[in-house]
Amino acid sequence: MSGRVWKFGDNINTDVLAPGIYIKLPANELATHCLESVDPEFAGNVKKGDYVVGGRNFGTGSSREQAAQVLKLLGVAAVIAPSFGGIFYRNAFNLGLPAIVSAETGEIEDGHRLSIDLAAGKITNKTTGEQLSAEAVPGNLMALIEAGGLVTYLEKKINENR
Amino acid sequence: MALTLAEKIISKACGRDRVTPGEIVTCAVDLAMIHDSGGPRRVKPAMDRLGVGVWDASKVVLVSDHFAPCTDAESANILKLTREWAAEQGVLNFYDQQGICHVVTPERGHLRPGMFAVGGDSHSPTGGAFGCYMFGVGATDMLGILVTGETWIKVPETIRIEWSGRLKTGVSAKDMALKMCAALGMDGGDYQAVQYGGDAVGALDMFERMTLCNMAAELGAQTGLIEPDETTATYVEKAGAEPGNWRQFRSDPDAAYRAVHEFSGSDLTPQVAVPHSPATAADVDMVEKAEIDQFYIGACTGAKLNDLEMAAAVLRGKKIAKGKRLTVAPASTQILNAATKSGVIGTLLDAGAGLLPPGCGACAGYGVGVLAEDEVCLATTARNFQGRMGAGSSKVYLASPYTVAASAVTGRIQDPREVLNI
CATH class of the missing domain: 3.30.499.10 (Aconitase, domain 3)
Known part of the structure; x- marks a missing residue:
């Protein structure tokens, strides 16, 4: 399974991912405005299984979780960047959206197709045939991805103790 | 260790x-x-x-x-x-x-x-x-x-x-x-x-x-x-x-x-960040004297008691420029109360400011006082990402309460030390 790459620059922030003026809208409507001030084509054309590849400090800014939620709702399979805003990084895993740290995103261009092996920390660029390395996801966060997010993870834990 | x-x-x-x-x-x-x-x-x-x-x-x-x-x-x-x-x-x-x-x-x-x-x-x-x-x-x-x-x-x-x-x-x-x-x-x-x-x-x-x-x-x-x-x-x-x-909470x-x-600290001069990132900040005299539509003194970053006092120190006895708006949203009711009793709020209102109720206001584009398409704001807030304070094409500059208040007097970005006669 591979997905198309949507590539963005450095410091893609939470205000462009989930604009404040639409924040009262239900999340699926907010999602239609995701990144519209940077790339008006993105929200309408991104498909399930696609990848967002960002530059440095992806998701910087607000704690608003909707910034990660809208990407998940639009079907984005993972976000890959050389570094992330710390709060966005936690939010993504809490919602079951992998945030992958890779210093080799320079080898990925908009429109390329990728596949990712999360557990092995490997990215394959299907378009160029290159193998790119990524940082391994810490165990406590891998557990969240496997559970499908923090809420399901907690639900399991609470039910085990009941 | x-x-x-x-x-x-x-x-x-x-x-x-x-x-x-x-x-x-x-x-x-x-x-x-x-x-x-x-x-x-x-x-x-x-x-x-x-x-x-x-x-x-x-x-x-x-x-x-x-x-x-x-x-x-x-x-x-x-x-x-x-x-x-x-x-x-x-x-x-x-x-x-x-x-x-x-x-x-x-x-x-x-x-x-x-x-x-x-x-x-x-x-x-x-x-x-x-x-x-x-x-x-x-x-x-x-x-x-x-x-x-x-x-x-x-x-x-x-x-x-x-x-x-x-x-x-x-x-x-x-x-x-x-x-x-x-x-x-x-x-x-x-x-x-x-x-x-x-x-x-x-x-x-x-x-x-x-x-x-x-x-x-x-x-x-x-x-x-x-x-x-x-x-x-x-x-x-x-x-x-x-x-x-509290004395134990220090780095060894x-x-x-x-x-x-x-x-x-002694060499620091007033700073202004241009759209759309706080990291663009530069000395006020290096920044183009952009024309501003809305001057905003608000947010946790920029509308505490001291922030309102800084603005009042600049605006005492002065009026904001014709056709401009200065909007003040105090950071809390306690601050609004103290600033009212001390006369700071009166000074701001005398200068022509409009007052919003305490709260996050326009800072994150959620509340009142947001910007229309293509409007330009100079704000005491923390963040000026694209579209943050309202419409996607609006622009936000960031500065201190001194600088925002002084700029409201001239209508464009202004070194507050000139208005304060320093």
């Missing part, structure tokens, strides 16, 4: 003698601060699904600020849900429309040196001004904290930032924060802990220290800390809390830092 202030607080919170940067530990949370936007409306559905309540209501502070006061039926419903949730969960530390969480929480005596505190908002590092390890999280992270009372943290390295000398008149903590954003970049903090120190920091009052720590968020740090001193203890006591043995003399950055 010598520890930094951050390492000391985290060690205490995870029940260990010491922690090492890079390790992942689970910490008991002393205080969970939430607001109407990321709080009840976002955590309630999951809490209902899990069938559990908050772990300790006495350790939860809830503040309605983002949608307060409400502007339409949707925001009214959000506030209604917030109030109902507070009653349902027995959260008595609920401040409804009393101002912005980062300001209300310390002014009502909920922060004490050495606390490990989490806030459901990115500007939560503001609590670092009180010697707390306080950082922001998103709604689901907060849900986990509310039901378990704990959270994980990757122990950060500490980046020390030393400010020597004294600030000159017309220069403030906001200028320090913008200067650091420009020098270190929005990821200069690399989600580590920043610790501010030096004579120029020690000389700041608590409100100014809060501004400095507030904008640790714009440095990309997990938190920004200042070692507590007599100034901290006096404020905490006045707010009705017990400062405790030989603690290890990732880096030490040095800045001169």
Whole structure:
């Protein structure tokens, strides 16, 4: 399974991912405005299984979780960047959206197709045939991805103790 | 082994003698601060699904600020849900429309040196001004904290930032924060802990220290800390809390830092950041004298009592430029009350300012006072990302209250020292 790459620059922030003026809208409507001030084509054309590849400090800014939620709702399979805003990084895993740290995103261009092996920390660029390395996801966060997010993870834990 | 202030607080919170940067530990949370936007409306559905309540209501502070006061039926419903949730969960530390969480929480005596505190908002590092390890999280992270009372943290390295000398008149903590954003970049903090120190920091009052720590968020740090001193203890006591043995919460003399950055407080001049990033900040005389539509004095960053006083010092006996609007949204009702009694609000109104109720207002584009297409704003807020304060094509410049007030007089970006006749 591979997905198309949507590539963005450095410091893609939470205000462009989930604009404040639409924040009262239900999340699926907010999602239609995701990144519209940077790339008006993105929200309408991104498909399930696609990848967002960002530059440095992806998701910087607000704690608003909707910034990660809208990407998940639009079907984005993972976000890959050389570094992330710390709060966005936690939010993504809490919602079951992998945030992958890779210093080799320079080898990925908009429109390329990728596949990712999360557990092995490997990215394959299907378009160029290159193998790119990524940082391994810490165990406590891998557990969240496997559970499908923090809420399901907690639900399991609470039910085990009941 | 010598520890930094951050390492000391985290060690205490995870029940260990010491922690090492890079390790992942689970910490008991002393205080969970939430607001109407990321709080009840976002955590309630999951809490209902899990069938559990908050772990300790006495350790939860809830503040309605983002949608307060409400502007339409949707925001009214959000506030209604917030109030109902507070009653349902027995959260008595609920401040409804009393101002912005980062300001209300310390002014009502909920922060004490050495606390490990989490806030459901990115500007939560503001609590670092009180010697707390306080950082922001998103709604689901907060849900986990509310039901378990704990959270994980990757122990950060500490980046020390030393400010020597004294600030000159017309220069403030906001200028320090913008200067650091420009020098270190929005990821200069690399989600580590920043610790501010030096004579120029020690000389700041608590409100100014809060501004400095507030904008640790714009440095990309997990938190920004200042070692507590007599100034901290006096404020905490006045707010009705017990400062405790605050002297222990200092970095050990030989603690290890990732880096030490040095800045001169005496040489600092007023700073202005241009659209769309705080990291674009430069000396005011290097920035094009852009024409501004709205001047905005608001937010946790820029509408505390000292911020309003700075604006009043500039505007006393003056009028804002014809055809311009100056909007003031005090950060809390206590601040509005104090500024009214001292005559500061009168001075601002005499100059032609319009007053908004205490709350987050237009800062994040949620409340009243937002911008139309292509409008340009000069604001005392922390963040000027594209479209943040309203329409997607609007633009925001950032500066101190001195600079915003002085610019309102001339109608374009203006060095406040010229208006103050320095």
